[in-house]
């Protein structure tokens with residue numbers, strides 16, 4: 088297959104438009120039309136990972152963190168970023184990054200942490216606004232089900248655990264076809280009134296092209312009337328962090344031991360324990376101090392994340408336990424997540440998880 092076949096699929100799951108403005112997810116090095124036969128999955132595309140790709144004849148590296156984050160003005164190998172890019176190009180290895188877009192989907196980085204910790208009833212901690220739209224169209228009543236089927240199949244009408252959601256009301260549509268028209272109903276040069284249904288659908292903006300295509304293909308009229316509205320409400324499926332619950336409450340110390348074990352963390356830095364039982368848990372893979380307020384207001388007992396600074400630990404303020412498990416540790420299972428996502432669609436494609444531990448932080452114990 089081509090690189091594009093794989094990355095288009097990944098971007099159906101984690102659309103590039105869901106990444107933060109500072110991010111640089113997407114195809115960083117390489118030609119999207121290049122044929123590939125294997126990929127190497129890692130968190131950080133460092134030089135050792137490129138060497139591993141070379142040694143195993145791998146065409147594409149899929150990394151969580153983008154190796155190029157800021158603009159490159161010169162390319163002469165003066166730092167590790169430039170050396171990685173040069174080595175990748177020389178060896179015809181493509182580099183793709185799936186970063187904050189994968190953080191922000193409900194099947195992404197933080198969901199993997201929830202699964203590792205056995206959390207249930209998971210939902211996005213800080214859902215994003217302005218990602219949903221509404222389509223309103225007017226269909227002759229005889230063709231309403233056909234149009235609805237087609238638009239639902241394109242992905243519209245999903246709200247939480249419900250699918251095929253729409254609203255409709257019957258009314259009359261009026262039109263007069265001119266000499267050059269080929270009207271589906273009515274006569275030329277005569278105003279026609281048709282019994283129509285106004286149907287409304289909600290959808291994620293990323294699916295708009297497919298949904299409008301579905302409408303245009305399934306609607307019987309020559310000229311199809313439809314409106315598109317931008318919605319400002321939040322999208323429960325997309326945003327940073329997650330919250331979930333333990334099936335059985337646990338003692339704080341036991342829970343932290345389980346986190347340390349399941350997340351393979353050498354060290355957990357945490358705030359004062361309350362000596363209560365834990366049920367509700369907030370998580371965020373990677374640097375998550377920016378979500379502390381939402382974690383507190385969600386009612387979570389503990390917040391599992393990484394990259395907290397000294398003064399930020401004070402912000403727990405007796406309202407929550409902060410547990411910093413380390414950036415790499417919180418995200419390392421993202422590699423397995425990517426493997427699972429790709430294998431689901433391309434079961435015969437050769438995938439390899441890097442054997443390099445790319446964590447730049449070492450612990451002296």
Ligand SMILES: [Zn+2]
Pocket residue numbers: 152372373374414418
């Ligand atoms: Zn990260």
